[in-house]
Amino acid sequence: MKSFDMPVGPLHVSLEEPMYFRIHVEGEQVAGIEITAGHVHRGIEYLTAKRNIYQNLALIERVCSLCSNSHPQAYCMGLEKIAGIEVPERAQYLRVIADEIKRAASNMFNVAILAHIVGFESLFMHVMEAREIMQDTKETVFGNRMDLAANVIGGVKFDIDEAGAAYVIGQLNRLEPILVKEIIPLYETNASILSRTRGVGVINREQCIDYGLMGPVARGSGYAYDVRTAAPYAVYDRLDVEVITYPDGDVWSRAMVRLREVVEAIRLMRLCLRELPEGPLTAGPLPFIPAGEAITKVEAPRGELIYYLKTDGTDIPARVKWRVPTYMNWDALEVMMVGDRISDIPLIVNSIDPCISCTER
Amino acid sequence: MAFLKILLDNLRKGPATEAFPFGEATTPDAYRGKVTFDETSCVGCNMCEHVCAGGAIRFSEKEDGLHFLIWHNTCISCGLCAHYCPTKAIKLSNNWHLSHLQEEKYEQVDHAVVPYRECTSCGKRLQPGGPMLHQLAFKGANPRSERLMNMCPDCRRKVSYIGEAV
Ligand code: SF4
Ligand code: SF4
Numbered sequence: 001m002k003s004f005d006m007p008v009g010p011l012h013v014s015l016e017e018p019m020y021f022r023i024h025v026e027g028e029q030v031a032g033i034e035i036t037a038g039h040v041h042r043g044i045e046y047l048t049a050k051r052n053i054y055q056n057l058a059l060i061e062r063v064c065s066l067c068s069n070s071h072p073q074a075y076c077m078g079l080e081k082i083a084g085i086e087v088p089e090r091a092q093y094l095r096v097i098a099d100e101i102k103r104a105a106s107n108m109f110n111v112a113i114l115a116h117i118v119g120f121e122s123l124f125m126h127v128m129e130a131r132e133i134m135q136d137t138k139e140t141v142f143g144n145r146m147d148l149a150a151n152v153i154g155g156v157k158f159d160i161d162e163a164g165a166a167y168v169i170g171q172l173n174r175l176e177p178i179l180v181k182e183i184i185p186l187y188e189t190n191a192s193i194l195s196r197t198r199g200v201g202v203i204n205r206e207q208c209i210d211y212g213l214m215g216p217v218a219r220g221s222g223y224a225y226d227v228r229t230a231a232p233y234a235v236y237d238r239l240d241v242e243v244i245t246y247p248d249g250d251v252w253s254r255a256m257v258r259l260r261e262v263v264e265a266i267r268l269m270r271l272c273l274r275e276l277p278e279g280p281l282t283a284g285p286l287p288f289i290p291a292g293e294a295i296t297k298v299e300a301p302r303g304e305l306i307y308y309l310k311t312d313g314t315d316i317p318a319r320v321k322w323r324v325p326t327y328m329n330w331d332a333l334e335v336m337m338v339g340d341r342i343s344d345i346p347l348i349v350n351s352i353d354p355c356i357s358c359t360e361r
Numbered sequence: 362m363a364f365l366k367i368l369l370d371n372l373r374k375g376p377a378t379e380a381f382p383f384g385e386a387t388t389p390d391a392y393r394g395k396v397t398f399d400e401t402s403c404v405g406c407n408m409c410e411h412v413c414a415g416g417a418i419r420f421s422e423k424e425d426g427l428h429f430l431i432w433h434n435t436c437i438s439c440g441l442c443a444h445y446c447p448t449k450a451i452k453l454s455n456n457w458h459l460s461h462l463q464e465e466k467y468e469q470v471d472h473a474v475v476p477y478r479e480c481t482s483c484g485k486r487l488q489p490g491g492p493m494l495h496q497l498a499f500k501g502a503n504p505r506s507e508r509l510m511n512m513c514p515d516c517r518r519k520v521s522y523i524g525e526a527v
Contacts, residue, residue: 058414058439143393157444
């Protein structure tokens with residue numbers, strides 16, 4: 001059998017983000033991979049120490065487009081922890097809604113791309129069109145399709161009144177049947193999807209723990225870790241979040257976890273809209289942030305996102321550092337890819353739903 | 362195949378996209394578009410400039426008043442200025458028609474002057490402070506408070522303590 005090294009990337013491996021692999025190939029099979037990172041390093045962590053706490057809200061939201069709500073959320077939670085700010089209940093519920101709407105749209109995007117890589121373009125279009133319901137909802141409620149700008153220090157800066165709640169519920173009622181009756185059954189039974197994704201890119205539960213994997217990737221291997229239940233923030237402790245797991249750890253299982261999580265996100269949004277208490281949206285006008293340190297974590301669509309914050313009493317943070325789930329998930333590609341065919345590389349890369357722009361910031 | 366039915370349904374439904382520019386594109390009320398500024402309610406607190414991540418807002422003090430400048434090209438529509446503005450003098454409109462030629466990019470600027478006021482009693486130059494601020498601070502107005510509003514802090518104190526004889 002002939003063996004050789006093959007470069008993959010840095011452009012458009014599966015998504016429009018730069019990833020660069022040196023793949024060691026034996027015949028048709030991947031025998032080993034080497035990852036070269038750092039193509040989109042922009043120095044954003046450094047920039048956060050050059051901006052004040054308010055400007056950072058907008059900067060941090062733009063680290064990544066798909067987890068764009070999770071970053072400011074974790075950041076605000078950190079500042080609130082340092083300053084001992086009590087976030088009003090209504091704002092906590094609204095934060096969950098913002099979180100879940102982003103999760104729904106992000107997961108559907110990834111699953112749509114899976115269909116695109118398989119070559120099933122009409123399914124790709126169908127999922128993207130269904131996702132558009134969430135995009136429209138975001139634009140109507142928050143004013144933008146991607147960057148919600150939902151969080152401020154001490155609360156939120158959007159509100160959902162009765163008419164708004166009725167609109168969101170109407171949108172959820174449109175999306176849910178498409179998802180449950182059309183999209184999920186298709187991913188469960190369609191022969192082209194199954195033949196390309198079942199048994200491909202396998203990683204087991206023990207390897208997930210070894211590699212510190214997070215989010216849908218770990219849950220697709222049966223490892224039921226979810227920050228929303230392990231260390232609940234906002235009001236997740238009252239919502240009885242269902243942690244979705246699949247046992248097999250292949251590309252298909254990870255996609256199914258994501259799809260089922262959209263269904264769960266719809267349930268959580270409905271619940272929050274129903275329980276939404278009256279009250280203020282923020283805790284007081286301008287916060288004073290004393291010197292201090294805090295670590296917070298949230299469940300971003302890709303898994304656990306950890307923020308470390310250090311302040312020195314001024315309104316410019318001394319240090320902001322984050323750890324994103326893709327960092328570990330990316331490393332685990334060496335387990336997932338070895339033994340699989342070259343043609344499956346894009347599918348496997350997509351199955352970890354990589355976010356390079358957060359990882360390399 | 363199950364997908365055939367979906368294909369047929371989608372075919373029947375027609376295009377999912379909006380007909381823009383040949384038809385209207387829907388714009389929700391909450392849409393964060395081009396920033397607008399109302400110099401009559403600005404109180405010159407500079408908070409919007411302070412929170413602006415894009416560095417799109419500049420204030421400068423000149424003889425005739427406080428000069429406000431926004432360069433729309435570097436605004437990222439985050440809405441922080443509007444959120445933190447105490448009098449809502451700065452807002453985000455629904456206007457998303459921001460495309461322009463490359464050579465016009467440095468002209469995408471709005472400029473306004475927030476005039477200084479003069480103390481009605483001694484004539485000293487005062488920071489701007491419109492009726493919006495007054496409304497915010499006192500939750501209402503009466504003729505006396507309106508008169509005091511246009512005085513410098515010193516004259517206001519005199520009126521309050523010594524009476525109307527100033
Ligand atoms: S919307 Fe954001 S970027 Fe634009 S002017 Fe306001 S604060 Fe600056
Ligand atoms: S626009 Fe608003 S925030 Fe900006 S200086 Fe005027 S009053 Fe202050």
